[in-house]
Every structure is written in structure tokens, then in C-alpha cells.
Amino acid sequence: MRIGVVTFPGTLDDRDALRAVRIAGAEAVPLWHGDDDLQEVDAVVLPGGFSYGDYLRAGAISRFAPVMEKVVDAAKGGIPVLGICNGFQILCETHLLPGSMIKNAHRSFICRDQPLRVENNRTAWTTAYEKDQVIRIPLKNQDGQFVADAKTLDELEGEGRVVFRYTEGATHGPVGFEENPNGSWNGIAGITNEYGNVVGLMPHPEHAVESGFGPDEPGRGTRTGTDGLGFFTSVLTALTA
Template sequence: MRIGVVTFPGTLDDRDALRAVRLAGAEGVALWHGDDDLQDVDAVILPGGFSYGDYLRAGAISRFAPVMEKVVDAAHGGMPVLGICNGFQILCESHLLPGSMIKNAHRAFICRDQPLRVENNRTAWTTAYDADQVIRIPLKNQDGQFVADQRTLEELEAEGRVVFRYAEGATHGPEGFETNPNGSRHDIAGITNAYGNVVGLMPHPEHAVEAGFGPDEPGRATRTGVDGLGFFTSVMRSLVA
């Protein structure tokens, strides 16, 4: 299986995402923002960072990159697409996902190990998890507050399109934001489109794919630090289903 990872000017986590893909057993394919084709990949990841310096708004310029025209078309055709952090922002700007990302409510950059509750384990990127399972993966952002109008929020809830919520148990955080680190509406950490092939989330699963290098969860004696690997094994499973 070939999973493409797009690099934009200012991307930070493309190599981490490529490594996560390889650890899951797929072939990672590096894609460039100026590419006009997707090199026959089976799925695409838009990784984290500060694409184009986050000028205008986070992800606002990236949506016009040549490669994004191909990503949008492929997503509409059913290809699995995952947006992580800045990638989530790009998905919103590209209208593949609803809502928008604005600056954190406490107006500060945050970096911590973040518990997430799996609300929807039926997407192309989440079948390796159990419903209501709590996983712990790193979170790092300054424009991570998910917002949407009330009608959109109600639709996301009614259609089961909230994929992850921020859960209790964070090790530290700004006062008043111990559970919800950035003020996101409905504690939303990640969402999906109506078909379940496009998923965006703010935390970083690619930083939790190797034991000893990802977050250790208190009380768990085995397989700590690998809670993010399920994203990448899930998409491989969905591609052969």
C-alpha cells in the first residue's frame, strides 16, 4: 500500500508521518505541494506544521497549492485523507471538512500529552480502536480551537461525525483548560466527513507509534507510547476491505 505525505513550505511533521506509515507496514510516498499528481497513492496524509508560515490564517494559503486540487478530487472519489493539526486546518480551509480553527482560547501555544476519547471507530482511520476507548497522543498547537456555527455542530453530533473528543486526564495545562486544552466547541478534537474517508484532528498520532518514544499512560504496563499507530493500521485495513 502506498500512502502519500504532503510537504508544504513550513511543514514540520512530514518525516514523522512517513515513518509512522512505514512502521505500520505501508510504503510512504513523499508528495510536494507543487505536484500536479498523487503518484498513484492509495491514501494521503496532510501533516502538521506551519504551512506557508500560517499567513492570513492557518491553512488558508495551502488550500490553493497545486497538489490540493488533486487531494480534493481524490477525497471526493473516496480516497482516505487524514489531516493532522495544520493538516486539519487545511482540510477545513479546503471545505473537505466543516468548521474552522482559530487561536487557542487562552491565546498561548500548548504542548502536552493529550487523552482523547474515540467517539467514532467506523472511519477509514479509526477501525483499529474501540468505541469510547481513551488513547493518549501528543498535542501541540496555537490555532487549535475548533469552531462552527450551531447548525454545523448539531449536524456533526447527530450524524456521528465527531471522531475524537478531549478527555480527562491531561498531565498539565493552562488553568481552566485541563480537559479541553484550547476551548474547542463541544470538546471536539477531530471530525470526519459524511463518508468517513476524510478525518482531521489536532493532536499528533504520528508522534505515538513507537514504544518508549510516545506518551506513557499511568497504570498501563505494556504497549505504552503507541496509541497513535492505530490510525495507520486502520487505513491499511480499510483499503483491503
């Protein structure tokens, strides 16, 4: 299976995402923001970073990149698409996912190992997890507060489209934000579209795919976490089903 990873000017985590794809056992295909085709990939990852310097607002310019026209069309046709951090912001800007991302409630950049509760394990990117499982992956952002109007929030909650929710147990966060690190409404860390093929989240699963390099295991003080690998093995399962 071929999984494409898009690089925009200002992208930071594209190489990490490409490596995660390879570790999961797929062929990693670099895609450029100026590309006018997706090189026959089977899935797409929009990685984290600060595309176009986050000018105007995070993801606002990237939505007009030539490759995004192809990504939007492919997503609407059913291809799996994962947006991580800045990629989540881009998915919201293209309206593949609802809502928007604004400055963290504490107005500070945050970087920490973040526990997440799996709310929906039926998407193309989450079948490797159990419902209500708590996983631990890195979080780093300054525009990570998910907001939406009441109608949209009701739809997301009522249709089971909240995929991940922040939960307690994080470390090294601002005082008062131990459970909800950026003030996201309803504690939402990630959502999906109605078909389950498009998923966006703020934390970074691509940074937790190798033993010895992932988040600390609570109480052990060793970096053994590989909780993010399930995203990439899940999509391979979905593509071969």
C-alpha cells in the same frame, strides 16, 4: 499499499508521518505541495506544522497549492485522507471538512500528552479502536480551537461525525483547560466527512507509534505509548477490505 504524505513550506511533521506509515507496514510516498499528481497513492496524509508560516490564517494559503486540487478531487472520489493539526486546518480551508480553527481560547501555544475519547470508530482511519476507548497522543498547537455555527455542530453531533473528543486526564496544560485544552466547541478534537474517508484532528498520532517514544503511561512514568499507530493500521485495513 502506498500512502502519500504532503510537504508544504513550513511543514514540520512530514518525516514523522512518513515513518509512521512505514512502521504500519505501508510504502511511504513523499508528495510536494507543487506536485500536479498524487503518484498513484492509495491514501494521503496532510501532516502538522505551520504551512506558509500560517500567514493570513492557518491553512489558508495551502488550500491553493497545486497538490491540493488533486487531494480534493481524490477525497471526493473516496480516497482516505487524514489531516493532522495543520492538515486538519487545511481540510477545513478546502471545505473537505466543515468548521474552522482559531486561536486557542487561552491565547497560548500548548504542548502536552492528551487523552482523547474515540467517538466514531467506523471511519477509514479509526477501525483499530473501540468506541469510547480513551487513547493518549501528543497535542501541540496554538490555533487549535475548533469552531462552527450551531447548524454545523448539530449536524456533526447528530450524524456521528465527531470522531474524537477531548477528555480529562491530560497533564502540563494551562490552568482551567485540563479537559478541553484549547476551548474547542463541544470539546471536539477531530471530525470526519459524511463518508468516513476524510478525517481531521488536532493531536498528533504520528508521534505515538513506537514503543519507548510515545506519551507517558499514566502512573508508570515510562514512555511506552503507541496509541497513534491504530490510525495507520486502520487505513490499511480499509484499503484491503
